Amino acid sequence: MSTTQIVTLAVIAVLLFWAVGAYNRLVRLRNTIGNAFAQIDVQLKRRYDLIPNLVETAKKYVTHERETLEAVIAARNQASTAADHVRARPTDAGAIGALAMAEQALGGTLGRLMAVVENYPELKADETLRELSEELTSTENKVAFARQAFNDSALDYNNAAQQFPTSIVASVFGFKEAGMLQSTTQDVERQAVRVQF
Template sequence: MTTWIVLGVIVLIAIFAILLYNRLVAARAQVDEAWSDIQVQMKRRYDLIPNLVETVKGYASHERQTLEAVIEARNQAATNTGSPNSQAQSENMLTGALGRLFALAESYPNLKADQNFRHLQEELAETENQISRSRRFYNGSVKAFNVMIQSFPANLFARSLGFSEREFLEFDDPKVAEPVKVDFGMPQA
C-alpha cells in the first residue's frame, strides 16, 4: 500500500512538472512572437524611410546633413539585432532624426503639399501606431512571463529548466515613446 502512495505522489509531481514546463514554454513562445511582431513593424518603418528621404531630396536637396542623419539612423536601427534595450537606443536615434526631417519639411510648403510625401507621412504614422501596439503587447507578454518565472512554485524549477527573465522594450526619452508627430498643414478646430 505504501508503495502505491509513493508511486502516486511521484506520478503527481511528474504531471505537475510537465504542466508547469509546458506553461513556461507557451509563455516564452508568446514573448518571442510578440518580439517578432515588433521587428516586422520596424522593418516596415525602415522600408518607408528611404522613400520619404527621396521625396524630401527633390525639394530640399541642400539639406544634405539632415537627410544623411536620417538614413544613418535608419541603417543603424535596421541592422540592430540586439536586446530590446539596444533596439530601443537605435529607435531613439531614428525617431529623433525623423523629427528633424519633419521639422525640415515644415520649411517647404511645396513639399508639405506633395501627394507622395503626404502619403508616406500617413503610412509612417500608421506604422508608428502599429509599433506602439506591438510594443504594448510585447511588454505585456514579458510581464506575464517574468511573473510566471518569479512565482512559486515555478521559481523553484524555471532557472534549472533554462528559463530566464526577458527585458522590456522601453524608450529612455518619454517623448520618443510617442509616435512621430505628422502635421499635414490642416487647420485645427
C-alpha cells in the same frame, strides 16, 4: 510493494507531472513573446521600408540638408539591425534594450527631418511626401499597439517564471527574464508636454 513505497511513487509522479506542466507553460509563454515580436517586426519592417522613400522625396528639395538625410538613413539601418537581433532572441533583455535605444534614435532623426520639411513649403506641399508621412504615422500607431501586446506577453512570461514554485523549474531550465519594450528611456522624455501661451 508497501504503502510507503506507493505513496512515495505517487508523490514523485505528481511532482513530475507538475514540473512537466510548468515547463510546458513557460515554453508556451516564451513562444507567445516571439509571436508578439513578430507582430512588431512586421510594422517595423514597413516603417524601415517607408523611410528611404521619404528621404528620396525630401532630397529633391533639400539638397543642403544632406547631414539630416544621412542621419535618418543611418538611424534606420541601426534600428533595422537591432530588430534583426531581437528577431533571433525575442526574450533577450539586452537585445530588447538595444532595439529601444535604436528606435529612440530613429525617432529623433525623423523628428529633425520633419522639422526640416517645415522650412520648405514646396516640400511640405509635395503629395508623395504627405502620403508617405501619413503611412508612417499609421505605421507608428500600429507599432505602439504591437509594442503593448509584446509587453503584455513579456509580463505574463516574467510573472510565470518568477512565481513560486514555477520559479524552480524556470531556474533549473534556464528561463531568463524577458525584456520589455519602452518607447523612451529617460525620465525627462516621459514628462507630459506643457503648453504655454
